[in-house]
Amino acid sequence: MKCEMLNAENRSKPKPKPKPTPKQINLITLGCSKNVVDSEKLMARLRRGGYTLVHDSDDLSAQVVIINTCGFITEAKEESVNTILAFAEARRRGDIEKLFVFGCLSERYKDDLRREIGEVDEFFGVNSMEDILASLGVPPVHTPAGERLLTTSGHYAYLKISEGCNRRCSYCAIPLIRGRHVSTPLEELVSEAALLAAGGVKELMVVAQDTTFYGVDLYGARRLAALLRALSEVDGIAWIRLHYAYPAQFPDDVIEVLRSSSKLCRYLDIPLQHVNDAVLKQMRRGVDRRQTYDLIGKLREQAPGIALRTTLMVGHPGEDEAAFAELMDFVREVKFERLGVFTYSEEEGTYGAKHLKDALRQEEKQRRAGALMKLQAEISASLNQAKVGKTFRVMLDRKEGCYYVGRTEFDSPEVDGEVLITSAKPLRPGSFYSVSITSADEFDLYGEVSEG
DSSP states (O other), X not given: OOGGGSOGGGOOOOOOOOSOOTTEEEEEEOSOHHHHHHHHHHHHHHHHXXXXXXXXXXXXXXXXXXXXXXXXXXXXXXXXHHHHHHHHHHHHHTSXXXXXXXXXXXXXXHHHHHHHOTXXXXXXXXXXXXXXXXXXXXXXXXXXXXXXXXOSOTTEEEEEOEEOOOOOOTTOOHHHHHOSOEEOOHHHHHHHHHHHHHTTOOXXXXXXXXXXXXXXXXXXXXXXXXXXXXXXXXXXXXXXXXXXXXXXXXXXXXXXXHHHOSXXXXXXXXXXXXXXXXXXXXXXXXXXXXXXXXXXXXXXXXXXXXXEEEEEEESOTTOOHHHHHHHHHHHHXXXXXXXXXXXXXXXXXXXHHHHOOOOSOHHHHHHHHHHHHHHHHHHHHHHHHTTXXXXXXXXXXXXXXXXXXXXXXXXXXXXXXXXXEEOSSXXXXXXEEEEEEEEEOSSOEXXXXXXX
């Protein structure tokens, strides 16, 4: 990867430097929700070490800037590099005293980055919290398991249950970056959830590179269902939603928990990537078309009303026009409640980069992605219209302009639609309200708080 190939014109520009604040750190988090958790845990340790923290700030009031990078796909890598370059320029001007970089991009390209961006004081990998703390003079101290300084709204938080991944999907560099799957012991996760609940968190988003593989390394069997049941017993937690569930060998006992637990949201994020048998085989997904349809049918039959969120990939080697047409028909037939689309990018070191030919032009990949998202917008609009006149329990997140903004149990923050609420009375973020839906568009609902 050559940093000079990236478009410096798109860099974010830090604001001019005000008077510095003693021992203040600005921590920038890029990438996925798993990175958010890593940043929050690092921030808690830094705060115990006497630092004050700001998060994702574009000013230069802090003497130290730490950037938590993403290295998953081309667009994410470009964003990470451009962010580093922008703050490297500030470091060169003397506007900040130290610049540290860690996370996935740093783990993967540490040597290249060192050679090309000399203004960075140090590059750290993905499991280097103690090294970062030592570099900032923070002594090792005992901290409560899972202690974090939340960067999300205080009423919801991500709970990362494992690290790494044992899968070998053709396009994915995560196993090369994060290593093999390592589960966090169940008891530690329950303690972390209790600590979050004591701080006001009411909603947990369970995340990992592969949540359905949870427990195999520690207990010799998948224990995700047991974990979800244990989390459901934590006082103060009202909603638990499950993300990043791998479809191959999906555990039946997880479906039972989704069906029976009053705290488990009827929501599942299950990245399917494709439906064509030949493409799935090239992707090395370990699942075929028939198994995919069977799993979707089982989920909807045994957990009625469940909202399925998936991500699909277009332009993977082997996806010809017929395979893409099959994917379009799949989306048209299944009518996913939530859907996102990625275009294939060849990632160094992966099976796809080594053994498959990326023959499709990026313009064609983008055309296919656009066609899928246009279809999904039509499906989403239809599904949302069916909710008009109904009443839903809504978690209120914030006030924005003239609307209060919340979510139903079928919507995860930042990635799904929202409920825009009008109310003559003041509403409180972090609280639940019964909301009658009055209208809808492609992705959002509009409603009013029901009396009583």
